[in-house]
Amino acid sequence: MAKSVYINGRWSDGKDDWFEKTNPANGETSWNGQASSPEQVSDATRAAREAQSDWAQRPQHDRTTILERYAEALTKRSDAIAAAISSDMGKTAWEAKGEAGAMSAKVGISIKAQVERAGTSYSEAAFGSMHLTHRPHGVMAVFGPFNFPGHLPNGHIVPALLAGNTCVFKPSELAPSVAEVMVEAFAEAGLPAGVLNVVQGGRETGAALLDGDING
Incomplete structure (x- = not known):
């Protein structure tokens, strides 16, 4: 049975x-487990909410450093990421490997964008000075798609975390395996408990997350 619920830094069963999920190439089971219950989804959003203030108050440099370590951890796991993607949804090995590479590359792109678009600026004005700062939204729900189950959710999670948000990630029920590898990489990078949480499941799980205490 696969790991299906990751809340506040700990895995548990749904x-x-x-x-x-079966491998479309050979019919073998690639993932099996229990979906997250509505109560577990609530626990996940609560953990994200409780972790958000501390995460947002950390200096930008600290968040950036953790995400840089995450990129390194993804690179070390590129084969595992590609295997998880390919076995779940039948993507060819070379294409799945390309998706794994795009996931780690996204971190550098997001760091650059965070500095350019959401940093702090100061300028003199006719009647004083102007300061521009940005604040995080809060708890973000991220839904993974079937066709790019690693790259697309990663492309939302990484900039959200850099900006000081926390996340609850619901992978596609048609491609759930890559989430575990991503969590391993975040844990190795030193991401604090509760900043990223994972709830596996289908439509009902997604509906519970949408109805929960989220900000976007």
Whole structure:
């Protein structure tokens, strides 16, 4: 049975219906476990909410350093990421490997964008001075798609975390395996507990997340 719920830095089993994913190339089971219950989804958003203030108050440099370490951890796991993607949704090995590479490359792009678009600026004005700062939204829900199950959610999670938000990630039920590898990489990078949480499941899990205490 696969790991299906990651809340506040700990994995646990889901408490809702069982579901499994089969490899479209050979029919073998690539992932199986229980979906997250509505209560577990609430626990995940609560953990993200409780972690958000401390994460947002950290200096930008600290968040950037953790995300840089995450990129390094992804690079070390590129084969595992590619295998997870390919076994779940049938993407060819070379294409899945390319997606894994895009995930680590996204971090550098996001760091550059954070500095350019959401940093702090100061300028003199006719009647004083102007200061421009940005604040995080809060708790963000990220939904993974079937066709790019690693790259696309990663492309939302990374900039959200850099900006001081926390996340609850619901992978596609058609491609759930890559989430575990991503969590391993974040843990190795030193991401604090509660900043990223994962809830596996289908439509009902997604609906519970949308109805939960999120900001975007």
